[in-house]
Amino acid sequence: MNSPTNQPASNAPDSSAKAPALPIWLIIVFFMLLYWGAVYFDEHGGWFDAQIYSPYVSAEQLKTYQVGGGPNVFEQGRQVYGRTCFTCHGAAGMGQPGTFPPLAGSDWVNEEQPGRMIRLVLQGFSGPGLKINGQPFNTGGAMVPWNSLSDDEIAAVITFVRGNKEWGNKAGPVTPAQVAAIRAKVKSHSQPFSPTELEAISPAD
Amino acid sequence: MKFGPLVFLAAFLGLSASWYGLVLTPQVQLGRATQETNSVVKTELYPVGRPGLAREGLEVYRANGCAYCHSQQVEQKGTLIDVVLTEVGTNSMNVANALNEAHVGDGKFNGPSVGAGLPKPVLKGATIENASVLANVLKKAGATAELHLVPTGSDIERGWGMRRSVAQDFISDATVMPGSLRVGPDLANVGARLPDLNWQLVHLFNPAAVTKGSPMPPYRFLFERRKIGKQPSPDALKLMGEFAPAAGYEIVPKPEAKALAAYLISLRSDVPLYEAPLTPPPAPAAATNAPAK
Numbered sequence: 483m484n485s486p487t488n489q490p491a492s493n494a495p496d497s498s499a500k501a502p503a504l505p506i507w508l509i510i511v512f513f514m515l516l517y518w519g520a521v522y523f524d525e526h527g528g529w530f531d532a533q534i535y536s537p538y539v540s541a542e543q544l545k546t547y548q549v550g551g552g553p554n555v556f557e558q559g560r561q562v563y564g565r566t567c568f569t570c571h572g573a574a575g576m577g578q579p580g581t582f583p584p585l586a587g588s589d590w591v592n593e594e595q596p597g598r599m600i601r602l603v604l605q606g607f608s609g610p611g612l613k614i615n616g617q618p619f620n621t622g623g624a625m626v627p628w629n630s631l632s633d634d635e636i637a638a639v640i641t642f643v644r645g646n647k648e649w650g651n652k653a654g655p656v657t658p659a660q661v662a663a664i665r666a667k668v669k670s671h672s673q674p675f676s677p678t679e680l681e682a683i684s685p686a687d
Numbered sequence: 688m689k690f691g692p693l694v695f696l697a698a699f700l701g702l703s704a705s706w707y708g709l710v711l712t713p714q715v716q717l718g719r720a721t722q723e724t725n726s727v728v729k730t731e732l733y734p735v736g737r738p739g740l741a742r743e744g745l746e747v748y749r750a751n752g753c754a755y756c757h758s759q760q761v762e763q764k765g766t767l768i769d770v771v772l773t774e775v776g777t778n779s780m781n782v783a784n785a786l787n788e789a790h791v792g793d794g795k796f797n798g799p800s801v802g803a804g805l806p807k808p809v810l811k812g813a814t815i816e817n818a819s820v821l822a823n824v825l826k827k828a829g830a831t832a833e834l835h836l837v838p839t840g841s842d843i844e845r846g847w848g849m850r851r852s853v854a855q856d857f858i859s860d861a862t863v864m865p866g867s868l869r870v871g872p873d874l875a876n877v878g879a880r881l882p883d884l885n886w887q888l889v890h891l892f893n894p895a896a897v898t899k900g901s902p903m904p905p906y907r908f909l910f911e912r913r914k915i916g917k918q919p920s921p922d923a924l925k926l927m928g929e930f931a932p933a934a935g936y937e938i939v940p941k942p943e944a945k946a947l948a949a950y951l952i953s954l955r956s957d958v959p960l961y962e963a964p965l966t967p968p969p970a971p972a973a974a975t976n977a978p979a980k
Contacts, residue, residue: 532716533962535853537765546815547766547964548726549834558728634729 555655559642562635566628567643575649586649589615595685596640596656600664601675603636604629609676627674633658633665720858726959727967733958734859737950744950747943749862751906758866759875759954761848764840766964768818770810775802776829785828789821806833835966848876849957850965856956871903878955887948888940889924896930909944912936 528534531541538544567585571577575585585591590599608624628636637658644653667687688694722732737745748754770791775782780798787796791810809832810821818834825832838850852875857863866874881887886897892910894901910924915937922945923937932938940948959965 530712530716532854535851535962537763537851538962544962544964546819547836548961549768549815549819549836549964558730561728561730 555638555641556645558635559638559640562631562639563642566631567639570625575643575646575651583612583614583619585643586646586651587615591644591651592653593685594653596644596653596660597664597685597687598680598683599640599644600636600656600661601668601680601683603631603640604661604665605668605671606674607677607680608674609678612677624674629665633661636661717854717858720855722858723855723960726961726964731958733960734856736859737953740946740949741953742950743942744946744948744953745860745862745864747909747947748864748950751947753874754864754866756866756868756870756903757872757874758869759863759873760852760865761842761850761873761875761956762840763838763843763851763963765838766815767812767837767839768810768815769808769835769837770813770818770821770825771806771833771835772801772809772825772830773806773833774831775805776831778829781828782825782830785824785830789824791821808835812837833966836964838963838965842873845872846880847873849967850959850963852956853960853963855960855962874951874954875956876954878952879957882952884948884952885925887951888944889926889930891944891947892924892926892938892940893930896926906944909941909947911939911941913939 526536526539528539528541534541534544538547570582571585572582577584583590590602593599602625604627606625606627612619631639637656637660640661641655643649644651645655722734725731725733772782779801783796783798783801786801786809789810796809810818813821815834822832822834840851842848843850852865856875857865888910890897890903891906893905893907894903895905912932913936915935919937920939923939926932926938957967959967
């Protein structure tokens with residue numbers, strides 16, 4: 483009378499307790515999804531960089547978007563001009579006859595090489611004998627040195643003055659590196675330049 | 688409980704991992720953020736702190752639950768580039784040829800007329816790669832070109848902002864109000880969009896007076912209706928037509944309303960930043976002629 487159905491339940495192996503084998507395709511799909519997720523994160527996640535926001539995806543990519551250089555140096559220069567140069571040289575760069583030399587159309591400004599103009603801004607000038615466009619200009623005062631401005635600011639303001647088409651100026655831009663080079667050269671020159679000293683310097687130097 | 692320590696350990700690991708990711712890491716990255724340089728005008732810092740009245744206004748904004756209907760975060764879907772020709776240089780023939788070879792625009796540039804009407808865009812809505820290639824080609828041809836960044840996205844097309852909002856926009860506030868619902872328009876840049884103080888006050892007093900059909904409730908309790916004394920108050924609202932108070936009466940904003948309006952006007956996030964670059968539109972001539980003092 484030992485039919486299998488009459489066996490006590492405790493003796494039978496409990497088939498439901500054994501975990502069913504995971505189908506192999508499910509495991510493959512799982513790992514494929516994991517791989518896709520990792521690749522997606524790598525391409526879009528920005529690797530937790532605090533400066534990366536969508537739509538940008540990486541620091542290198544964001545760097546390529548920093549193209550606001552050229553024209554905006556000009557606008558930065560306009561601001562520096564408004565803070566520093568405007569008081570004497572005026573909003574239109576015309577200066578004041580007999581007191582402050584004009585910047586608009588001046589040969590000092592429109593030289594091809596900016597060496598003299600950078601020196602003028604850095605170290606100022608004083609002394610008689612200033613000529614503008616070949617004409618003697620009687621200046622009552624002197625220009626204070628602006629070496630407290632940074633290289634970036636001086637480059638920007640000179641770029642603004644030299645390239646200001648509203649004033650009829652057409653000279654090229656100046657880089658902060660050019661300013662830095664001349665700043666190092668004029669360090670030994672503690673006094674403001676006199677016009678004759680400036681004229682003796684080669685503009686390319 | 689057989690697996691007590693294991694369950695505890697798993698729960699502890701799960702919670703501490705999310706605390707690390709959601710609280711500690713952002714705090715380390717952004718918690719001590721200070722003013723950042725404007726990425727275009729390198730001498731300006733952003734954000735400038737809010738004026739004292741606007742700080743009080745933030746509390747009014749918070750107390751009246753403005754954030755339940757207004758968000759302060761602009762979305763951005765992408766950034767497109769316009770290549771703007773600024774100078775042709777000495778050889779305009781070369782420049783015209785370069786443009787024609789690059790197949791931009793209608794492809795019919797010619798030497799004498801390529802320099803007309805500068806600065807002008809020669810390529811619009813390009814990717815940064817294509818724009819840089821064209822800029823290099825133009826540079827080789829002796830011309831000067833600027834790359835203008837144009838953020839895109841539905842929020843920006845609606846005029847709600849010029850670029851996406853980033854963490855830097857919020858660092859001057861102790862309580863940030865980014866909001867999540869948009870029953871009303873986004874306010875991240877409302878100070879640039881609607882800088883008129885009287886408009887803001889009238890809108891708070893009676894939104895329908897300036898925006899027809901506005902679902903915004905009026906905030907009349909921020910104002911006082913009173914008899915005009917010897918002199919009308921200089922602060923009294925300029926209300927027109929059917930919205931004007933009865934003769935002999937005026938509507939004067941309480942300090943809360945003034946603070947809230949000052950806060951709204953101080954909300955602007957249109958400054959170009961390193962992490963959210965953009966090319967600002969040219970400043971109006973009047974503003975540039977008056978030098979900053």
